[in-house]
Amino acid sequence: MEIRSIDHVELFVEDAEDTAGQLCDSFGFTLAGRGGPGTGLRDCESVLLRQNDITLLLTTATGTDHRAAEYVKQHGDGVGLIGIAVDDAHAAFAEAVERGAVPMTPPEEFGPAGGRVTFASVTGFGDVEHRFVSREKPEGPFAPIIEETGTREPGGILQRVDHFALCVPAGKLDETVRHYQEAFGLTQTFEERIVVGSQAMDSKVVQSTSEMVTFTIIEPDTTREPGQIDAFVESHGGAGVQHVAFLTDDIANAVRTSTDRGVRFLTTPASYYEMLPDRLGPIGVPVDELRALNILADRDPSGVMLQIFTQSTHPRRTLFYELIDRRGAHTFGSNNIQALYEAVERQQAEEAARLA
Structure with a gap:
């Protein structure tokens, strides 16, 4: 598989809005979007933050079925998922599983042709999973499951x-x-x-x-x-x-x-x-x-x-x-x-x- 970069980091937290506010106030992240039941997310609410090439997704469980609920109970707030940019998430998922990674979420596609985003997750280490991400438009929206509220703006202290x-x-x-x-x-x-x-x-x-x-x-x-x-x-x-x-x-x-x-x-x-x-x-x-x-x-x-x-x-x-x-x-x-x-x-x- 050809691993390109870090696509995003997802933190499982007790209060996504509060954590987002702290990161925006402390490091200058910009609020980029929100997701919840109304956008297709199940049993959770998420806040999307951006700064240059950094994308953070803060997720709070709203039901016991979401993985963030058990994660926060066991570990407190922390990094629960690291999104990895690849050319083909389907192929990367299949290859990683064949090599010994445990599948967590099979490939799922979002969005229309030409702007499609594909997610697929496997085990990483401990309770941290890795989500393979492939994007037909690398600079496009995060995914339709997040309703974005602004455009990407350059600037900020972190790259x-x-x-x-x-x-x-x-x-x-x-x-x-x-x-x-x-x-x-x-x-x-x-x-x-x-x-x-x-x-x-x-x-x-x-x-x-x-x-x-x-x-x-x-x-x-x-x-x-x-x-x-x-x-x-x-x-x-x-x-x-x-x-x-x-x-x-x-x-x-x-x-x-x-x-x-x-x-x-x-x-x-x-x-x-x-x-x-x-x-x-x-x-x-x-x-x-x-x-x-x-x-x-x-x-x-x-x-x-x-x-x-x-x-x-x-x-x-x-x-x-x-x-x-x-x-x-x-x-x-x-x-x-x-x-x-x-x-x-x-x-x-x-x-x-x-x-x-």
């Missing part, structure tokens, strides 16, 4: 989904990687063992040939002290998407704009920036600016990468977001992971102290 970070229970990393290789034809491009104090985790990256669909998969090392991956799996109730990374072409502006809108980002120790020039050399952005905005920096043979992570506002402290600015780099800031996890530990310690 597209860069990657997803997936947390899996101990012992499931290789199995999950193998599933993506065998069922979806993704290729493993990177692996790393990360040690943070008395904690440790193992990660591998799988990616489509187009390089537009990327999953960083992480499992905890249970021979070490329990850490954040253990905590995620426990709080989430199993494997799930820990964070979604959004690509931006000006991270400093994106951070300032988001901060002004109320987004809270993780902070970084001052010592991180003191060591940055010796570790990376010139990176094209003043270190003082990075320090002021808590932006992390890394370099690989292809260039520089800048990134920052939001604090989680999820009641279970699971799902959060990343902003990433790639200036030639193709990797994921592995040298920043220790700084990230130290920052998360500080956030959790501060919250515990406030509650004490």
